[in-house]
Amino acid sequence: MSRIVTLTSDFGLADHYVASVKGVILSLNPGATIVDITHDVSPHRVKQGLFLLECALPYFPPGTIHVAVIDPGVGSDRRALVVSNGTAVFVGPDNGLLSCALPDSCRDLASEAGEPVEVPAGIDASILSDSRFHRPSVSRTFHGRDIFAPVAAHLSLGVPLADFGSKTDFMIAFPPFRASLADDGTIVGEAIHIDRFGNAITTIRADQVPSGGVTVEVNGHRLERLARTYSDLQGSGVLIGSAGFLEIATAERRAADALDVKLGDQVVARAA
Amino acid sequence: MSRIVTLTSDFGLADHYVASVKGVILSLNPGATIVDITHDVSPHRVKQGLFLLECALPYFPPGTIHVAVIDPGVGSDRRALVVSNGTAVFVGPDNGLLSCALPDSCRDLASEAGEPVEVPAGIDASILSDSRFHRPSVSRTFHGRDIFAPVAAHLSLGVPLADFGSKTDFMIAFPPFRASLADDGTIVGEAIHIDRFGNAITTIRADQVPSGGVTVEVNGHRLERLARTYSDLQGSGVLIGSAGFLEIATAERRAADALDVKLGDQVVARAA
Amino acid sequence: MSRIVTLTSDFGLADHYVASVKGVILSLNPGATIVDITHDVSPHRVKQGLFLLECALPYFPPGTIHVAVIDPGVGSDRRALVVSNGTAVFVGPDNGLLSCALPDSCRDLASEAGEPVEVPAGIDASILSDSRFHRPSVSRTFHGRDIFAPVAAHLSLGVPLADFGSKTDFMIAFPPFRASLADDGTIVGEAIHIDRFGNAITTIRADQVPSGGVTVEVNGHRLERLARTYSDLQGSGVLIGSAGFLEIATAERRAADALDVKLGDQVVARAA
Numbered sequence: 001m002s003r004i005v006t007l008t009s010d011f012g013l014a015d016h017y018v019a020s021v022k023g024v025i026l027s028l029n030p031g032a033t034i035v036d037i038t039h040d041v042s043p044h045r046v047k048q049g050l051f052l053l054e055c056a057l058p059y060f061p062p063g064t065i066h067v068a069v070i071d072p073g074v075g076s077d078r079r080a081l082v083v084s085n086g087t088a089v090f091v092g093p094d095n096g097l098l099s100c101a102l103p104d105s106c107r108d109l110a111s112e113a114g115e116p117v118e119v120p121a122g123i124d125a126s127i128l129s130d131s132r133f134h135r136p137s138v139s140r141t142f143h144g145r146d147i148f149a150p151v152a153a154h155l156s157l158g159v160p161l162a163d164f165g166s167k168t169d170f171m172i173a174f175p176p177f178r179a180s181l182a183d184d185g186t187i188v189g190e191a192i193h194i195d196r197f198g199n200a201i202t203t204i205r206a207d208q209v210p211s212g213g214v215t216v217e218v219n220g221h222r223l224e225r226l227a228r229t230y231s232d233l234q235g236s237g238v239l240i241g242s243a244g245f246l247e248i249a250t251a252e253r254r255a256a257d258a259l260d261v262k263l264g265d266q267v268v269a270r271a272a
Numbered sequence: 273m274s275r276i277v278t279l280t281s282d283f284g285l286a287d288h289y290v291a292s293v294k295g296v297i298l299s300l301n302p303g304a305t306i307v308d309i310t311h312d313v314s315p316h317r318v319k320q321g322l323f324l325l326e327c328a329l330p331y332f333p334p335g336t337i338h339v340a341v342i343d344p345g346v347g348s349d350r351r352a353l354v355v356s357n358g359t360a361v362f363v364g365p366d367n368g369l370l371s372c373a374l375p376d377s378c379r380d381l382a383s384e385a386g387e388p389v390e391v392p393a394g395i396d397a398s399i400l401s402d403s404r405f406h407r408p409s410v411s412r413t414f415h416g417r418d419i420f421a422p423v424a425a426h427l428s429l430g431v432p433l434a435d436f437g438s439k440t441d442f443m444i445a446f447p448p449f450r451a452s453l454a455d456d457g458t459i460v461g462e463a464i465h466i467d468r469f470g471n472a473i474t475t476i477r478a479d480q481v482p483s484g485g486v487t488v489e490v491n492g493h494r495l496e497r498l499a500r501t502y503s504d505l506q507g508s509g510v511l512i513g514s515a516g517f518l519e520i521a522t523a524e525r526r527a528a529d530a531l532d533v534k535l536g537d538q539v540v541a542r543a544a
Numbered sequence: 545m546s547r548i549v550t551l552t553s554d555f556g557l558a559d560h561y562v563a564s565v566k567g568v569i570l571s572l573n574p575g576a577t578i579v580d581i582t583h584d585v586s587p588h589r590v591k592q593g594l595f596l597l598e599c600a601l602p603y604f605p606p607g608t609i610h611v612a613v614i615d616p617g618v619g620s621d622r623r624a625l626v627v628s629n630g631t632a633v634f635v636g637p638d639n640g641l642l643s644c645a646l647p648d649s650c651r652d653l654a655s656e657a658g659e660p661v662e663v664p665a666g667i668d669a670s671i672l673s674d675s676r677f678h679r680p681s682v683s684r685t686f687h688g689r690d691i692f693a694p695v696a697a698h699l700s701l702g703v704p705l706a707d708f709g710s711k712t713d714f715m716i717a718f719p720p721f722r723a724s725l726a727d728d729g730t731i732v733g734e735a736i737h738i739d740r741f742g743n744a745i746t747t748i749r750a751d752q753v754p755s756g757g758v759t760v761e762v763n764g765h766r767l768e769r770l771a772r773t774y775s776d777l778q779g780s781g782v783l784i785g786s787a788g789f790l791e792i793a794t795a796e797r798r799a800a801d802a803l804d805v806k807l808g809d810q811v812v813a814r815a816a
Contacts, residue, residue: 012310012468013285013557016515019278022307023331026276030305030333033574035566039308040558043469044524056561059567059689061574125665137700139282140501141515196588226328229619229684242686243560252588271564284740287583288599291550295603298548302577302605313740328557347773414786417603447654471653506756524770 003029004060005103005152007038008053008068009144010044021067021149024135028153029229035067044072045099046114048263051177051192054100055243057088067144067152068092075140080128080147081171082155082164083119089155091148101125110173117173129165177245179204179269183261187269189246191261193219198254200261204246205268213272214238218248222260225272275301276332280309281416282316284505289414293339293421294408300425310393316344318386319357320368320535323449323464326372327515328362329386339416339424340533347412352400352419354427354436355391361427362522363400363420364524371445373397382445388393389445400413401437449517451541459541461518463490463533470526472533476518486510490520496544520534545752547573548604549696550583552597552612553688554588557716561686565611565693572697588616589642592807594734595721598644599787601632604684611688611696612636619684624632625715626699626708627663633699635672643717645669654717661717667729668676669796673709716748721789722749723813731813735762735805742798744805748813758782758816762792763805768816 002038025032037056041049051171071078071093081096083101090098096114099107101123106217109117119125128147131138133154138146149219151164157257179189179231200218209226216223218240231254233239233251236258241247246269250258252267277297281475284291290311309328313321321342329338343350343365351366355373368386371379373395381389391397400419403410405426410418424434451461451474461476472490475540481498486512488495497509505511505523509528513519518541522530551570555561555565562583569576578776581600585593586760593614593659600611615622615637623638623696641657643651645667653661663669672691676696677680682690697706723733723746735746744762753770760767760782769781777783790813794802 004566004574010468013308014310015465016309016324017465017467018292019307019309019328019516020331023278023328023333023336024384026305026307027333028333033570035563036557037560037563038558045704046705052560059564059571061567061571064656073503076503092714096536139514193559195559195561196554231617231620239685242564242683242689282740284582286582286736287739288581288596290737291579291581291600292603292786294609295600295605296551298577298579299603299605302548345775348775411786413783416784 002034003031003156004035004240005065005156005157006035006037006056006060006068007039008041008049008066009039010049010070011039011144013039017126017144018051020145024056024145024149025153028150029156032153032156038084041070044070046070046095046156047174048193050097050099050174052178057100060088062087065089065152065155065179066089068097069144069148071095071143074143079200080143081125081168081170082128082147082151082159082161083123083125083171085123089161093143094172095169096174098171102173107173107176110175112175114172114174118171119169124161125168125171126161127168129161130241133159173243174257177203179208185271189267189269191263191265191267194256194261194263198250198256199241200240200256201243202246202248202267204267206240206244206246209246209269210238210271215270216246216248216270219260219265274334275303275428276307277303277428278307278328278332278336278337278338279311280313280321281309281311282313282321282342283416285311289416290530292417296417296421296423300422302429304425304428307508314323316342317343319446320369320465321498322356322369322371322446325447327345329372332360333450335361337361337363337427337469339420339425340369342511343367344371345429346415351440352415353397353440354400354423354433355397356433356441357395362432363424363427365415366444368444368446370443376448377449385445385448386444388442391441391443395431397440397443398433399437399440402435405431405436412483440456449475457521457543461539461541463535463537463539466528466535467532470522470528471513472520472528473513474513474518474520474539476539478512478516478518481512481518481541483542486541487544488520489540493533495520547575547577547699547700548577548608550579550604550608550610551583551586551592552610553583554585554593555583555688556612557583564689565631567673569697571695573700576697576700585614585737588614590639591613591718591735594641594643594718596720600676601644601782604629604632608635609696609699611692612641613688613692614641615639615687616805618687624687625697625712625771626672626705627667627669627715628669628705634729635696635704637687637701638716638734640718642715646717648720648780651717651720654719656719657674658716658718660714663713663715668705669715670705671709671712673786674707677703677708684766685717706778721747722750729815733813735807735809735811738800738805738807742794742800743785744792745785745791746790746811748811750788750790753813754815759814759816760790760792761812762809763804767792
C-alpha cells in the first residue's frame with residue numbers, strides 16, 4: 001500500500017476542516033504523504049468533484065489512497081465505502097463520488113442522477129462498518145475527519161480492505177463524462193468545468209472529435225477552429241485540453257466570460 | 273518532539289509569505305512535516321485565528337508544534353513566546369493567539385479584549401529572546417519568517433524550551449469561546465465564524481445546549497429545530513457542529529445569507 | 545541534489561492542475577518534499593510570478609529545485625529550460641520567468657519586455673530536449689505536468705543537468721526589480737505587487753532609499769513618513785518591507801484601497 005493519500009473535498013481552505021483531516025491521518029501514520037487534489041469543489045457538487053479527481057487520477061502512482069468527501073448526506077443513512085480496483089483505493093461516501101473506481105462499462109448502466117450498479121469482478125468494495133478504524137467519537141456532521149481520514153490512515157499502514165467492514169456488491173455510480181451521439185451524427189456534450197483561466201471544459205472526449213475538423217456551437221456562438229495550443233488561438237476556438245476533453249478557450253480572455261458559458265451549458269459539435 | 277509543525281496565519285496564499293516560512297523551517301529541518309491549518313484568517317483577526325486553531329488542535333498528535341502568526345504588532349514591543357502545555361507546543365506573538373495553550377480556568381480570568389494572566393503550574397512559557405535561534409538578520413515586519421519559523425524548526429530538532437530565552441510567568445489570554453448565562457436562564461453567545469458552507473458557528477458550546485430542546489434567536493429570526501445532521505434540515509435550524517459548538521445552518525443555502533448572519537452577531541438560546 | 549521541489553504557477557488551487565504536477569513528481573520520487581510558493585499568480589503574468597519566486601528564493605536551502613510555470617506560450621516554439629546557478633536549480637519555460645537564476649549584471653542587459661541574454665560563466669542552462677525525462681505522452685497544453693514535473697523529479701533523484709538536453713548559451717531575462725534614478729536625483733519605481741494586506745510593494749530597493757528621510761508620491765498622494773513597523777503607522781506611510789523593497793502601507797486599512805494604488809502605478813521617491 002502506498003503512503004500517498006490524496007484529498008478531494010468541498011471544504012475550502014479557510015476553515016479548520018482540511019487541517020483536522022490531515023491531523024487525524026498524521027496522528028495514525030506520521031509517514032503518510034498527503035496531497036490535496038482540490039478543496040474548492042463547489043459546495044455539495046458531487047459530480048464536479050468526481051470530474052476533478054478523475055482528471056488527476058492517472059498521474060498518481062499505483063496504490064495511492066484517494067479520500068473524497070463531498071458529502072451532503074453526512075450523518076444520514078448513506079453508506080460509507082472503501083473501494084479498490086487494483087490500481088488505486090478510494091474512500092468516501094457512497095453517493096457517486098467514488099465512480100472513478102469503476103470501468104466505463106459499469107458506469108454506462110447508471111443514469112445521470114446516479115444510481116446503484118453492480119461492483120464487477122476484480123473490484124472490491126467494503127462498507128466502513130467496523131468502528132475500530134473510526135475515531136473513538138464520531139460526529140454526525142464530519143465523517144471526513146472521523147471516519148474517512150482514520151480509514152485512509154489505516155489503509156496506508158497496510159490494513160487489508162476486508163477488515164474495514166462487510167463487502168458489498170453494489171455502489172452508486174454516475175455515467176462516464178462523455179458526450180452523447182445524436183442520430184444525425186452531432187455530438188452533444190456540456191460544459192462540465194470552468195477552469196482558472198476561464199476555459200470551458202466540455203464532456204466531449206478527444207476520441208469523439210471528428211478527425212477531419214469540427215464546428216462547435218455553444219450559447220449561439222459558432223467556433224470553427226480546432227487549435228493545437230492556447231497560443232495558436234485568435235479570438236475564440238476549441239482545442240483538446242490536457243485531460244483529454246474538448247475545451248473552449250479565447251485568446252487573452254476568459255472564454256467563459258467572452259462567450260458567457262456557464263456550468264451545464266450544452267455544447268454541440270459537428271464534423272466540419 | 274514531533275516533526276509535525278502546523279501553521280496558522282492571516283498571510284493568505286497569494287503572496288510569498290507562507291512559502292518563505294516553510295523554506296526557513298525546511299532549511300533547518302528537512303525532515304519536518306509542515307501542515308497548514310489555514311492562512312485565510314481575516315487580516316489581524318487574532319480571535320478568529322485562535323478559534324480555528326483551537327478547532328483543529330485536538331486532531332494533531334501529542335508534541336505537535338503549532339506556529340501561529342496573526343501579528344499586527346510585529347516589530348513593536350509585543351513579546352514573542354514559546355509555550356508548552358505538555359500536550360503541544362505553541363510559537364507566536366504574545367497577543368492572545370496562544371491562549372489555546374492554557375486551560376479554561378486561566379482564560380476565565382481574562383477580559384474579552386485579552387489581558388495578561390498568570391502561567392499556571394505545568395505550563396512553560398519562554399520569551400524568544402535568544403537570537404541564536406532566529407535568522408541572522410531579523411526584519412521588523414516579518415517575524416513569522418525570521419523568528420517563529422526558525423524557533424519552530426529548532427524545537428522540532430529537539431532544542432529544549434528553556435534554551436530559547438528567559439521564562440515568563442504571565443502571558444496574554446482571551447476568555448474561552450463559550451456563551452454567557454443570563455440570570456433568566458437564557459444563553460447568550462455570538463457568531464464566531466462563518467464557514468465555507470455559510471454555516472454560522474456560535475460560541476454556544478454543546479454542553480450549554482438544554483437537553484430537552486432549544487429555541488434560538490438571531491437577527492430577529494427564531495429557530496426551533498435542533499437537527500441531528502445537515503440533511504435533516506428543512507429550511508433553517510441549528511445543530512451541534514463538528515467542533516462542539518451550536519451552529520446555524522440552512523438546507524441547500526448559506527445560512528449566513530438566508531438569515532443575514534454576520535461575524536459577531538448575538539445568538540440567544542433558550543430551553544424550549 | 546535536494547529533495548525539496550518548489551512550485552510557482554498561475555494554476556490556482558481550484559482545478560486539478562497542481563495536483564497532477566505533484567502526482568507526477570511523487571510517482572517518480574516518492575521521497576520528494578514539494579512546497580508551493582504560490583499558484584495564485586495572475587493568469588499569464590510572468591513578471592509577477594518571477595517577483596514572488598524571487599522574494600521566497602533566499603529562504604530555501606541550497607540545491608532546492610524550483611519549478612515555475614507561467615506559460616502562455618505552452619506548445620509553441622518557446623523553449624523549455626533547466627538552469628543551475630550553483631545555489632539552486634530552476635525548471636520552466638524560457639520566457640523570462642527563470643531570470644532569477646541570473647545575476648543582476650546579466651539581467652541589466654535586458655529590456656523591460658524581456659529579451660535573450662548570454663548565460664554567464666558559472667551558470668549552466670540546458671534545453672529540455674531529451675524525451676526520456678518527459679512523460680511518455682506529452683500534451684500540447686500542459687508542459688507543467690508532462691515535462692517540467694518529471695524533469696524536476698529526475699533532478700531530485702540526481703540526474704545531472706547535462707542529461708536533460710543540449711546546453712544553451714542564452715536565455716530570456718527580465719531586468720532586476722529596481723527603481724530607476726532620474727537625472728534630478730528622483731527615484732522612479734512602480735507598484736509591482738499588492739499583497740494580502742493591501743500593502744503596495746514597489747520596485748524601490750531598500751538600498752535606493754535615501755538614509756536621511758524620504759518623500760514618496762503615488763497617485764497624487766504625498767507620503768512623508770518612513771515608518772519602522774506597521775504598528776508605527778498613523779494613516780498612510782512607507783516602510784521597508786520584508787523582501788527588501790519600499791512598500792506603501794496604511795494603518796488598519798488596505799493602502800491599495802486608501803490610496804487607490806494599482807499594479808504598475810508609478811511611485812516616485814525623493815530625499816526629504
